[in-house]
Amino acid sequence: MIKYVKIMMLIGLGLTLAYAQAFAGTSTATATVTATVPSVTTVSLARDTGSATRGSASTIIFDKLDSQDTPGGDAGLMYAPYRTTENGKNWHFAKVAANGSTLTLALTVSGTVGGQPLSNLLKVYCGGFYLTGSTTFISGTNSADWEFASGWQRTLTQAFIGTVPFNYQLNVSAVGAGSYSGSVTFTLTTT
Amino acid sequence: MKKLTYFAGALLVCFLLYAQAEALDYKTDDISASVEVLPTFGISLDNLNLYFGLIQPGSTKILGEGTFFNQIHCRSNSGRPWFLKAQVVSLSLMEKPYKVPAGNLKWKVTQCTGSAQPAGGYDFQSLTEEPLLMYASQGDDDFGKDVVLSMQYSLQSPSDAPAGTYSGQIVFTMAESP
Numbered sequence: 168m169i170k171y172v173k174i175m176m177l178i179g180l181g182l183t184l185a186y187a188q189a190f191a192g193t194s195t196a197t198a199t200v201t202a203t204v205p206s207v208t209t210v211s212l213a214r215d216t217g218s219a220t221r222g223s224a225s226t227i228i229f230d231k232l233d234s235q236d237t238p239g240g241d242a243g244l245m246y247a248p249y250r251t252t253e254n255g256k257n258w259h260f261a262k263v264a265a266n267g268s269t270l271t272l273a274l275t276v277s278g279t280v281g282g283q284p285l286s287n288l289l290k291v292y293c294g295g296f297y298l299t300g301s302t303t304f305i306s307g308t309n310s311a312d313w314e315f316a317s318g319w320q321r322t323l324t325q326a327f328i329g330t331v332p333f334n335y336q337l338n339v340s341a342v343g344a345g346s347y348s349g350s351v352t353f354t355l356t357t358t
Numbered sequence: 359m360k361k362l363t364y365f366a367g368a369l370l371v372c373f374l375l376y377a378q379a380e381a382l383d384y385k386t387d388d389i390s391a392s393v394e395v396l397p398t399f400g401i402s403l404d405n406l407n408l409y410f411g412l413i414q415p416g417s418t419k420i421l422g423e424g425t426f427f428n429q430i431h432c433r434s435n436s437g438r439p440w441f442l443k444a445q446v447v448s449l450s451l452m453e454k455p456y457k458v459p460a461g462n463l464k465w466k467v468t469q470c471t472g473s474a475q476p477a478g479g480y481d482f483q484s485l486t487e488e489p490l491l492m493y494a495s496q497g498d499d500d501f502g503k504d505v506v507l508s509m510q511y512s513l514q515s516p517s518d519a520p521a522g523t524y525s526g527q528i529v530f531t532m533a534e535s536p
Contacts, residue, residue, distance in 0.1 A: 192399030192436060193533040198428075200449055200463065200528060202410035202419075202513055206521040266415055266521045268454075299416075299517045326520040328415055 210355035243340030257332035266326035267357035273320035278349020281342035285349035286317030294332035416517035426508035435502035443489035449526030472505035473497035
């Protein structure tokens with residue numbers, strides 16, 4: 168009887184060892200992550216820090232004819248920044264943040280210059296929509312040529328947080344000497 | 359009378375000798391005792407919901423800042439080394455197809471009761487969509503010690519993240535294969 172018990176114990180031990188050998192454990196636990204990003208719609212203007220320091224973000228200064236800045240330049244046009252001596256710079260960086268499904272950035276112009284609506288004289292050149300951290304703009308968002316500021320707009324069907332550079336041109340070919348003022352308003356709408 | 363005294367004395371001596379012999383006669387029995395220790399191998403979290411709440415685009419939020427957010431408990435008595443890994447399963451926007459990069463979600467061990475150091479030490483580590491080693495057992499960890507990792511988590515919302523509610527999962531796996 169005792170012998171039988173000992174044999175049984177040995178078999179039991181053998182089974183335990185075999186079980187332990189075959190047991191290669193894996194266990195998992197899953198945590199759920201949730202976060203909510205709120206809707207954001209903001210636009211602000213900043214000067215290109217690489218540009219001339221004249222003026223400020225809230226002003227666009229035209230004070231030199233293109234012919235005074237550029238050899239062979241056009242005396243009927245003024246640029247901000249200057250076309251030659253401030254070449255390669257932008258006047259404004261529009262800081263845009265919109266994370267809805269679509270966004271539209273639009274400009275409206277008011278005021279008169281020498282008896283003419285500023286909207287007929289002011290043009291913009293948009294450098295394109297640059298996502299933060301990117302050195303290339305979103306295709307199709309830049310100006311192919313100077314465009315009238317009045318009625319200018321771009322619509323994106325995506326979220327966008329980044330920068331949009333702008334340069335300005337004023338047609339003074341039929342404007343007498345003097346000081347004039349008007350305004351350009353940037354409006355950002357999202358859906 | 360004298361004979362009676364000798365007889366009584368002899369009787370007493372015989373009784374004492376018997377008692378002595380009886381005291382030396384003890385019995386032994388073999389008792390076999392066996393105990394079976396069941397294998398233990400498992401992981402558990404004391405808080406499964408990592409709710410970051412409202413995060414502004416481009417900003418970062420930390421869960422458990424200052425102490426810890428939750429604890430991971432690992433236990434094995436197999437005597438073999440084990441490994442703890444973590445991976446992100448798609449942290450994405452529920453309303454439209456947009457996914458937060460896995461690396462924007464990070465973990466940090468603030469305290470560890472195990473015999474080894476957490477992989478990556480006690481700094482924030484980016485998660486990936488592939489299993490990433492968090493801890494490799496050592497010494498007593500393989501023999502039933504309750505290894506507890508106290509955790510913090512951080513989530514950086516991309517600056518261009520569309521508005522909405524994001525949901526995803528972190529899967530923690532404890533396994534004996536590296």
